[in-house]
Each structure stands twice: as structure tokens, then as C-alpha cells.
Amino acid sequence: MIAALLAQPTPDPSPTVGADCSADALCQQVFDWTGIPWLAESSFWIFVKPLRILLIFAIALLIRWILHRTIKRLVRTSTNTSVPTILKPLRERIPSAPADPTAVVPERRRQRAEAIGSVLRSTVTAVVFAIAGLLILSELNFNLAPLIASAGIAGVALGFGAQSLVKDVLSGIFMLLEDQYGVGDTVDLGEATGVVEAVGLRITTVRDGRGVLWYIRNGEIIRVGNKSQGWAMVIIDMPIGFAGVEEATSVMRAAAASVAEDADLAANLVEPPDVLGVEQITVDGAVIRTIVKTTADGQFEVGRELRRRLTEALDEAGITARIAATRMYPRPAAPNGEGDTRGGAT
Missing domain, CATH: 1.10.287 (Helix Hairpins)
Known part of the structure; x- marks a missing residue:
């Protein structure tokens, strides 16, 4: 009998899944579809x-x-x-x-x-x-707790080690938001004065009048003088020596009026030029001030043209010659003490 039982083939065990999988609807559904226990238990x-x-x-x-x-x-x-x-x-x-x-x-x-x-x-x-x-x-x-804690410590260390970088970036962001200057503006940043060629979050690039390219960190800029926003005021002080003030003022007003009437300069003028009068008195005589309100882009062109016309008008009126006649230059001492060693007119 025992030999007969041993001779019978051993049946294969039917696949089953654990109790946890049986309680999981997805696991049980995958097992019903595939009949593979490990696939069902790993379905999640x-x-x-x-x-x-x-x-x-x-x-x-x-x-x-x-x-x-x-x-x-x-x-x-x-x-x-x-x-x-x-x-x-x-x-x-x-x-x-x-x-x-x-x-x-x-x-x-x-x-x-x-x-x-x-x-x-x-x-x-x-x-x-x-x-x-x-x-x-x-x-x-x-476990995100150690990761977040490590990130916080790393952030604090980076903040202490890169304070200048953070300062530069924050200054660059506020500079952009407030529109303090932009590419093409003529600015005075203290050490560097010139035209802005590039604006970044950390660096501002300025080329000065001699062609030198300056790289300025935004965090180091504590003041900005922008000559290209809104309008500009051109101020010209012309010496007239001891010539008649009324005569010189009349001549200069005529020259300033010709600038206001120039069609090529009209687009750059916000207000016509105005000769204010005597600004100061020096040892060489009176100085008369002329001002003109221009656009930001046209201030240099208008200023150069106004100076040229004022100079020519004073020269044509003979006032320039009278300025030169009043200047005194020291004369060299005569040899052996001979002659007059006082200064004289030239």
C-alpha cells in the first residue's frame, strides 16, 4: 500500500498570494488576470x-x-x-x-x-x-527631512559665502524693475562714465569716452546719474571780459534765437534757448549764462551748435577782441635789473 502511494505522482502546488495582497483590490485583480503571485504582489x-x-x-x-x-x-x-x-x-x-x-x-x-x-x-x-x-x-x-535640513544648511552656507553675488543679483533685479538705466543710455556711475553697452543681473558694461570698457558689479553701484532719460539742460557760461553787458547779451540772444529757428535742431529742442544774464564776476570780467532745454538724445548736438554760434556772434561783434585786450601777462625781468619789470597789457 505504501509502495502504491509512493508510486503516484506528486501534484504541483497551486499558486497563491498572501493575505495582504488578497485585501488589495489591485493586487487581487492582477493575480486574477495573470495568475502570477510575484507580479500581483509587485503591482503597486x-x-x-x-x-x-x-x-x-x-x-x-x-x-x-x-x-x-x-x-x-x-x-x-x-x-x-x-x-x-x-x-x-x-x-x-x-x-x-x-x-x-x-x-x-x-x-x-x-x-x-x-x-x-x-x-x-x-x-x-x-x-x-x-x-x-x-x-x-x-x-x-x-526620507525628505534630512534632505531638506541639509538643503537649509547648504543655503545658509552659500548665503554667507556668496553675499556679494546675492547682492549683485538683487541689485540687478531692482535696477531692471525701476528702469534706472538701459542699453544705450549715457550714465555716470561714479568711477565710470559712458554709454551702457550691456545690462545683466550681475554685471553692467559701460564704455567711456576713451573707448575703455568697464565691467561694474551691480551691487557696487550706489548712485546712478542717467543723462538719457527725459529731458536735459545745457548750460553755457561765456566770458565777455569788461565789454558792455547789454551789448553782449543782445548779441548772444540773437545767436540763441538762430538756434531755435534752425529746422535741423527743432526736433531736439524742448524749450528755446534763454540768455539769463550775468552769472558771475571774475578778474577777467563778467560771465553770461545761456541755457537751453533739450531732449536727452539731442543735448550734445544742440550744445555744440549753440556754443559755436555764441562764439561766432561775439567774435563778429568785436567783443572777443576786447576780451583779449584786457588780459595781462607777466613780462620777463630785464637783464641786470634794467627796464620795467612790472606786468603789462598784451
Whole structure:
């Protein structure tokens, strides 16, 4: 009998799953479909986890797309009259600010808005994908507490070690928001004075009158004198010696009026030139001041032309010759003490 039982073939055990899998609807459903216990018990990691990770990534892409689209729309509306306050230059946010005859042109505002939009898009991308990365690590059962703590410590260390870099970037962002200067502006930044060739978040590039290219960190700029925004005032002080003030003033006003009537210069004039009168008295005589209010771009051309015409007018009226006649120069001492050693007129 025992031999007969041993001779019978041993039946194969039927596949089964654990109690935890039987309580899981997904695990039980996969086992019913496939009949493979290990596949059923691993169904959560094989099917659910990848789907959750893909869903997090897809939501991150969607949020990034929505925010980028909003920023691009904000940039596109920057040249319209209804510009958001954040994109308006600082002087335009003041309700009582007077109307500027040469307000910021749309092209300048568009360039500034695009620079700000580029920074915002980069920031949005970094923040959205950083959060998505943390959520994905959480789905993979990583302990995020040590990671976040380490990131905080690293951030503090980086903040102490890169204070100048953070200062430069923050200064560059506020410079763009407030429209302190832009490419093509003539600025005075203290050590460097010239035309702005490039503006970045960390570095501003300025080329001075001698052709030297200056790289200035934004965090080191404590004052900005912009000669290219709004209008400019050209001030010219002309010496007339001891000639008649009324005569010289009349001659200079006629020359200044010819500048105002010049069709080639009319577009650069905000107000016609004005001869104010005697500004100061020196040992060489009186100095008469002339001023003219011009556009920012035309101040140099108008100033040079006005100086030329004032000089020619004084020369034609004979006033320049009288200035030279009043100047005194010391004469060299005569040899052996002979002759008059006092200064004389030339």
C-alpha cells in the first residue's frame, strides 16, 4: 500500500498570494488576470508608483506652461498704455509726477520687460521642478527631512559665502524693475562714465569716452546719474571780459534765437534757448549764462551748435577782441635789473 502511494505522482502546488495582497483590490485583480503571485504582489510598484510619478511630472509641466504663458502675456502688454505697475519706471508710479515730454518709448519698455520676463520664467521653472522633484522622491519613499535640513544648511552656507553675488543679483533685479538705466543710455556711475553697452543681473558694461570698457558689479553701484532719460539742460557760461553787458547779451540772444529757428535742431529742442544774464564776476570780467532745454538724445548736438554760434556772434561783434585786450601777462625781468619789470597789457 505504501509502495502504491509512493508510486503516484506528486501534484504541483497551486499558486497563491498572501493575505495582504488578497485585501488589495489591485493586487487581487492582477493575480486574477495573470495568475502570477510575484507580479500581483509587485503591482503597486510596477503600475501605481510610475503612474503617480508621471502624473506629478505632467502637473508640473502644466503649471509651468500656465505661468510662462501668463508672464509672456504680461510682457506683450508692456508697450500698451495700461502697463502693470510693477513694469512701470519708478518716476511713472508717482501720481503727482509731471508729464514727461519725452516719455519712455515703447521699444525701451519692451526690452526691459523681456529682461524681467526672462528672469521670472527662469525662477518659475526652478521653483516648479524643485517642488516636483521633492514630491517624486517622496513617492519613492525617500526620507525628505534630512534632505531638506541639509538643503537649509547648504543655503545658509552659500548665503554667507556668496553675499556679494546675492547682492549683485538683487541689485540687478531692482535696477531692471525701476528702469534706472538701459542699453544705450549715457550714465555716470561714479568711477565710470559712458554709454551702457550691456545690462545683466550681475554685471553692467559701460564704455567711456576713451573707448575703455568697464565691467561694474551691480551691487557696487550706489548712485546712478542717467543723462538719457527725459529731458536735459545745457548750460553755457561765456566770458565777455569788461565789454558792455547789454551789448553782449543782445548779441548772444540773437545767436540763441538762430538756434531755435534752425529746422535741423527743432526736433531736439524742448524749450528755446534763454540768455539769463550775468552769472558771475571774475578778474577777467563778467560771465553770461545761456541755457537751453533739450531732449536727452539731442543735448550734445544742440550744445555744440549753440556754443559755436555764441562764439561766432561775439567774435563778429568785436567783443572777443576786447576780451583779449584786457588780459595781462607777466613780462620777463630785464637783464641786470634794467627796464620795467612790472606786468603789462598784451
